[in-house]
Amino acid sequence: MQQPARHASLVALMFVLLASLLAVAPAARAGVRAGIHDGGTAILDFSSDPVSMDPAIAADGYSLTILHVLFVTLLTNKPGTTTVVPWGATEMPTITNGGKRYVVHIHAGIKFSDGEPADAHAFKYSFERILIPATKSPYTGSLAGVVGASDFVAGKAKSVAGIKVLDPLTIQFDLVQPDNNFLYDITYAALSAVPQKAVEAAGAKFATHPTGDGQFILQNWTSGVGMTLVKNLHYFDAATAGHLDKLLLHTNVPTNLAVLQVEKGMADISAGDVNGGDGIPLSLFLTIKNDPRWKSYLYHSTLPETWFFVMAMRDKPLQNVKVRQAIAYAINRQKIVQILNGRGVLASQIMPPSLPGYDPSIPQQEYNPAKARKLLTEAGFPHGFQTSITMFTTPPGPQEATSIQYDLAQVGIQAVLRIVSLAQYSTLAATPGGSPTQINDWLAIEPALFMNWTYNSNEIQAGNNMAEFAVPQVDALLNKAQQLPLAQAVPLWQRAQRLAISQYGYVPLYYGVEYDFVNPRIGGFQIDPNFLYEYQQWYLK
Amino acid sequence: MAHPATSALLIQDGDNGVDYERPLRSQAGWSGAWRRYRAHTLPLVGLVLTLLVLGVAVFAPLLAPDNPITQFPNGLSAEGGPRPPGGQFLLGTDSLGRDLLSRLIWGARTSMEIAILANLMSAVIAVTLGACAGYMGRRVDMLLMRLTDLLMAIPAMLLAAFLAAVFQPSIGIIVIVVGFVNWFYLARIVRAEVMALRQREFVDAARAIGLPTWRILARHILPQLWGSVIVYSTLNVATTVLFVAALSYVGIGVQPPTADWGNIIAEGNTYLSVAPWLVIFPGIALGISVLGFNLLGDGLRDALDPRQKV
Numbered sequence: 137m138q139q140p141a142r143h144a145s146l147v148a149l150m151f152v153l154l155a156s157l158l159a160v161a162p163a164a165r166a167g168v169r170a171g172i173h174d175g176g177t178a179i180l181d182f183s184s185d186p187v188s189m190d191p192a193i194a195a196d197g198y199s200l201t202i203l204h205v206l207f208v209t210l211l212t213n214k215p216g217t218t219t220v221v222p223w224g225a226t227e228m229p230t231i232t233n234g235g236k237r238y239v240v241h242i243h244a245g246i247k248f249s250d251g252e253p254a255d256a257h258a259f260k261y262s263f264e265r266i267l268i269p270a271t272k273s274p275y276t277g278s279l280a281g282v283v284g285a286s287d288f289v290a291g292k293a294k295s296v297a298g299i300k301v302l303d304p305l306t307i308q309f310d311l312v313q314p315d316n317n318f319l320y321d322i323t324y325a326a327l328s329a330v331p332q333k334a335v336e337a338a339g340a341k342f343a344t345h346p347t348g349d350g351q352f353i354l355q356n357w358t359s360g361v362g363m364t365l366v367k368n369l370h371y372f373d374a375a376t377a378g379h380l381d382k383l384l385l386h387t388n389v390p391t392n393l394a395v396l397q398v399e400k401g402m403a404d405i406s407a408g409d410v411n412g413g414d415g416i417p418l419s420l421f422l423t424i425k426n427d428p429r430w431k432s433y434l435y436h437s438t439l440p441e442t443w444f445f446v447m448a449m450r451d452k453p454l455q456n457v458k459v460r461q462a463i464a465y466a467i468n469r470q471k472i473v474q475i476l477n478g479r480g481v482l483a484s485q486i487m488p489p490s491l492p493g494y495d496p497s498i499p500q501q502e503y504n505p506a507k508a509r510k511l512l513t514e515a516g517f518p519h520g521f522q523t524s525i526t527m528f529t530t531p532p533g534p535q536e537a538t539s540i541q542y543d544l545a546q547v548g549i550q551a552v553l554r555i556v557s558l559a560q561y562s563t564l565a566a567t568p569g570g571s572p573t574q575i576n577d578w579l580a581i582e583p584a585l586f587m588n589w590t591y592n593s594n595e596i597q598a599g600n601n602m603a604e605f606a607v608p609q610v611d612a613l614l615n616k617a618q619q620l621p622l623a624q625a626v627p628l629w630q631r632a633q634r635l636a637i638s639q640y641g642y643v644p645l646y647y648g649v650e651y652d653f654v655n656p657r658i659g660g661f662q663i664d665p666n667f668l669y670e671y672q673q674w675y676l677k
Numbered sequence: 678m679a680h681p682a683t684s685a686l687l688i689q690d691g692d693n694g695v696d697y698e699r700p701l702r703s704q705a706g707w708s709g710a711w712r713r714y715r716a717h718t719l720p721l722v723g724l725v726l727t728l729l730v731l732g733v734a735v736f737a738p739l740l741a742p743d744n745p746i747t748q749f750p751n752g753l754s755a756e757g758g759p760r761p762p763g764g765q766f767l768l769g770t771d772s773l774g775r776d777l778l779s780r781l782i783w784g785a786r787t788s789m790e791i792a793i794l795a796n797l798m799s800a801v802i803a804v805t806l807g808a809c810a811g812y813m814g815r816r817v818d819m820l821l822m823r824l825t826d827l828l829m830a831i832p833a834m835l836l837a838a839f840l841a842a843v844f845q846p847s848i849g850i851i852v853i854v855v856g857f858v859n860w861f862y863l864a865r866i867v868r869a870e871v872m873a874l875r876q877r878e879f880v881d882a883a884r885a886i887g888l889p890t891w892r893i894l895a896r897h898i899l900p901q902l903w904g905s906v907i908v909y910s911t912l913n914v915a916t917t918v919l920f921v922a923a924l925s926y927v928g929i930g931v932q933p934p935t936a937d938w939g940n941i942i943a944e945g946n947t948y949l950s951v952a953p954w955l956v957i958f959p960g961i962a963l964g965i966s967v968l969g970f971n972l973l974g975d976g977l978r979d980a981l982d983p984r985q986k987v
Contacts, residue, residue: 392947417947418772418947419772419947419948419949419950419951419952420947420950420951422756422757422758422951423950423951425756426756471748471750473757474753474756474757475753475757475772475773476757477756477757477758478756478757531947534933534944535772535773537933538773538933538934539748539773541933541934542746542747542748542773542934545746552932553932553933553934554932555932555933560842
């Protein structure tokens with residue numbers, strides 16, 4: 137138990153330093169808010185580099201956690217929950233015209249670090265920038281439902297007719313049809329405001345030298361080494377401002393080493409990698425979990441993340457619903473959760489328990505190899521068949537795939553594993569017909585995403601509905617639900633899901649449980665379902 | 678040690694109406710080679726170890742206590758950790774609850790198959806190209822060696838990853854891929870030796886009596902090279918096992934659930950502090966086979982060296 141003592145002295149030293157700084161610089165903004173001391177530096181270890189600091193481009197979880205404190209969006213999720221709350225907006229949008237018109241009032245005084253105001257014009261500019269093909273943004277889809285977006289993309293219009301600046305602090309969105317997901321869409325970091333002048337001056341360099349308006353400012357970023365974020369002293373909202381002076385992000389630190397650094401007090405958190413890889417490697421997890429020294433270092437939370445087994449419903453043997461049902465019975469999901477050392481909760485359905493639309497009446501899929509064999513015989517495959525399972529190389533990917541491969545072999549299905557690099561995996565997963573079966577997951581706070589990406593046939597082309605699940609009745613329910621306010625959509629999603637589950641295109645495996653290894657000197661830490669980390673809440677105890 | 682003159686004389690010895698082209702090695706015959714081999718202890722130890730490893734590989738189905746891919750329900754602790762050695766699982770279990778001993782025994786088969794075949798393949802390519810380049814010189818040498826340079830410039834892993842991505846991963850493909858990326862250095866060694874050898878008197882003598890090039894290469898030059906080739910190839914066996922593991926890591930090596938030492942070590946090394954048996958036992962197995970092959974190679978080099986006397 138040497139560490140806490142050492143931390144205590146470190147913290148004491150910092151207080152002394154801080155006090156002396158305050159004494160000589162009374163104008164400094166470091167202060168005390170609700171018993172939380174501002175100031176100090178937190179050190180984070182990441183095992184890979186973030187991809188981009190341009191909100192229009194970045195789509196990896198790692199970049200998004202950082203962008204979340206660099207750029208202000210109209211709405212965001214309340215930290216630690218999946219509830220959407222205003223941020224850059226003064227209140228939740230006013231929705232009129234049968235759910236097709238959203239009017240948002242923006243806070244006065246939001247400024248980028250170069251002085252440009254982050255007002256309605258900046259938001260309009262940013263949204264249109266995403267739609268311009270030259271930006272190559274992966275987020276064009278989130279604005280596809282806005283009136284005039286397609287004309288703008290095609291170059292037929294100079295601006296998007298459905299995005300109107302009513303006054304500098306009011307922006308209005310008109311949608312082609314009602315869409316309850318739009319509230320969630322405008323929480324995306326991609327749909328934050330960006331400063332036109334700085335973006336145009338920086339060109340492609342904006343991705344490495346962004347000018348933002350969030351709680352922190354990116355001071356420097358050395359690819360492969362790390363980045364430094366410093367507190368934005370001109371941030372608009374005292375209630376959501378950051379506490380730390382500085383965040384030092386070390387990149388490319390292997391997780392084994394990162395855990396060791398946190399143990400030694402050299403870093404504050406082992407944050408894993410760009411692809412959502414765990415900060416605590418599977419191999420070290422049990423040692424850490426069972427060591428009383430690290431009890432105060434461990435945080436965990438069940439994420440709105442569902443892992444599932446996908447069967448391409450167009451594939452020959454998998455066309456038969458009995459074959460798919462047999463596979464569902466054959467997979468020992470409990471064993472997978474055990475292999476994960478309990479970092480998962482058995483999933484009864486695609487919709488995770490923390491989101492509206494979760495249906496507690498749906499029972500867990502039974503593990504019953506005998507029944508699976510019987511179903512296979514009925515389907516005309518008494519001796520099984522050959523197939524393949526695609527999965528990525530990052531642990532526990534291979535372990536999960538090997539576990540399912542073994543389960544399938546027990547009922548006669550010989551599955552070849554295609555354990556491929558993450559890049560190759562993403563391509564294969566998104567290619568219709570790219571892989572007969574695979575393991576994949578959704579991690580999001582939008583309930584509509586879980587339903588549509590999994591079960592709506594209009595998501596096949598985009599590569600989201602990987603099973604190519606296409607049941608007209610389910611489509612009709614989902615399309616109708618999309619246009620209703622959330623509370624009215626829930627019963628339709630639940631009906632759609634009950635129908636869809638009996639088709640076995642997807643076998644829900646487990647809900648992801650995130651564990652983080654954090655130095656207890658960091659206060660205000662909580663695992664956020666949307667961004668994992670909410671750096672603005674962190675302070676030094 | 679023999680000296681050049683002796684070698685030259687050996688050729689001339691044939692001048693009694695018998696065989697001009699008799700390989701030099703046969704001067705003392707296989708029995709001579711064996712006599713030289715067993716004269717020292719270490720080569721014998723090497724032979725025993727190698728035979729042991731190969732024996733395990735060949736008789737894996739008889740030796741393994743369990744099926745190497747069975748995931749035992751009791752093979753994991755309640756929390757899902759691997760089981761330590763002892764009890765039902767003599768060497769413990771891996772992260773999927775499989776018996777480590779059985780996986781090691783079957784893994785010997787995969788690893789040895791790949792290591793031996795791949796090295797055999799690279800040796801054949803290296804000796805053919807190296808000898809042609811070294812003996813023929815000039816343009817042939819230029820062409821072959823620049824080709825080697827070109828291929829050497831590409832990192833082996835990248836080249837292997839490319840080749841393996843083009844083809845579907847299988848043991849056969851891995852053998853071909855590893856064989857293909859492994860021949861460059863040996864080809865250089867062979868070329869250098871052949872360049873030196875072709876200036877020697879016994880080669881001059883062979884040329885003087887009108888032997889065709891291929892025959893000079895095959896019967897007079899190649900026997901001189903066995904030492905280097907065998908030593909290089911046996912040393913390379915261990916490297917190959919680990920290289921295959923690296924291939925597995927990028928998803929193009931031996932595919933799970935097939936047991937392979939490299940795979941077992943690569944997967945186990947992250948568990949070093951938690952389940953050290955996952956690295957220690959396969960490490961020992963690999964160590965034994967490397968030692969065995971190296972000692973065997975050393976012994977063979979001495980025994981097969983045509984200039985070596987008992």
